[in-house]
Amino acid sequence: MKRVVTAGLAGGLFGVGLAISGMTEPRNVIGFLDLFGHFNPSLAAVMVGAIGVHATVLFFLRRRGDVGAGTAASDATSASRNIDRDLVVGAALFGVGWGLAGYCPGPAIVSLGFLTARPVAFVAAVLVGMVAADAFRRARAPRSTGDYFALSER
Amino acid sequence: MNPWIAPLVGGALIGLAASLFWVVNGRVAGVSGILHDVVLSRGAGRAEKLAFLAGLVAVGVVGGRFFGVASTSPAPFGALLVAGVLVGFGTRLGGGCTSGHGVCGISRWSPRSLVATATFIATGALTVFVVGHVVPHLVGAP
Numbered sequence: 001m002k003r004v005v006t007a008g009l010a011g012g013l014f015g016v017g018l019a020i021s022g023m024t025e026p027r028n029v030i031g032f033l034d035l036f037g038h039f040n041p042s043l044a045a046v047m048v049g050a051i052g053v054h055a056t057v058l059f060f061l062r063r064r065g066d067v068g069a070g071t072a073a074s075d076a077t078s079a080s081r082n083i084d085r086d087l088v089v090g091a092a093l094f095g096v097g098w099g100l101a102g103y104c105p106g107p108a109i110v111s112l113g114f115l116t117a118r119p120v121a122f123v124a125a126v127l128v129g130m131v132a133a134d135a136f137r138r139a140r141a142p143r144s145t146g147d148y149f150a151l152s153e154r
Numbered sequence: 155m156n157p158w159i160a161p162l163v164g165g166a167l168i169g170l171a172a173s174l175f176w177v178v179n180g181r182v183a184g185v186s187g188i189l190h191d192v193v194l195s196r197g198a199g200r201a202e203k204l205a206f207l208a209g210l211v212a213v214g215v216v217g218g219r220f221f222g223v224a225s226t227s228p229a230p231f232g233a234l235l236v237a238g239v240l241v242g243f244g245t246r247l248g249g250g251c252t253s254g255h256g257v258c259g260i261s262r263w264s265p266r267s268l269v270a271t272a273t274f275i276a277t278g279a280l281t282v283f284v285v286g287h288v289v290p291h292l293v294g295a296p
Binding site for chain 1: 169183203244273
């Protein structure tokens with residue numbers, strides 16, 4: 001139960017950070033990506049603030065020999081160790097969608113709370129894309145059992 | 155007010171939230187992965203992940219209702235749907251989004267996350283360039 005409460009607090013704090021920094025406004029995000037137009041650097045400042053705090057916390061944890069409360073199976077940073085084609089192709093496709101809409105998953109979920117139709121439609125489309133990606137990975141699984149990277153390097 | 159303060163303070167809160175979620179819950183605050191696991195999988199920790207998403211939505215409800223932060227994407231509806239599918243497919247294949255790779259991954263100096271972040275910023279910028287500058291030129295905007 002305690003862990004559910006802290007998770008809710010973490011989500012709330014994360015959301016407040018997104019809202020204060022203007023990242024729930026898609027025009028600010030598109031402005032950051034608009035290098036040859038009305039460039040808006042605020043997203044870079046958000047990244048500096050977020051990485052500055054989180055990297056510092058992780059640094060002191062590591063110095064104490066602590067790695068946090070557990071291992072984060074199935075999450076972004078532990079799914080695979082290799083820089084493979086899936087990573088680059090996936091990130092590239094994500095970037096195109098991000099630039100088109102000005103939404104990435106975090107701000108889109110916060111925007112669900114605005115109680116308007118468009119964020120709901122966007123998040124529903126995100127889930128459709130995730131189902132498709134899972135199906136795509138399952139469909140090719142037989143030829144990529146074992147180390148996908150090793151196979152693709154052959 | 156200095157225009158850098160709000161993004162820096164907001165970013166610091168995001169870093170604090172990611173730290174809390176890691177230290178206490180042992181989980182990476184990657185929103186695309188959390189969304190996937192809550193809606194589309196039966197894995198461990200679903201209650202915690204659902205609570206994290208509920209926290210995000212709650213901020214939208216309160217912020218939109220009382221603090222005037224409600225906003226919407228300028229993309230046409232069809233483009234919004236295409237964008238959503240690309241974001242879902244891409245984050246699943248690439249193992250993360252702006253939060254998982256961009257904030258959490260880079261904070262732990264993960265080479266995968268550095269490559270992913272550089273890649274999605276590059277294709278995002280290219281997309282905005284094409285949609286914002288090339289297409290209007292082609293359709294003959296004055």
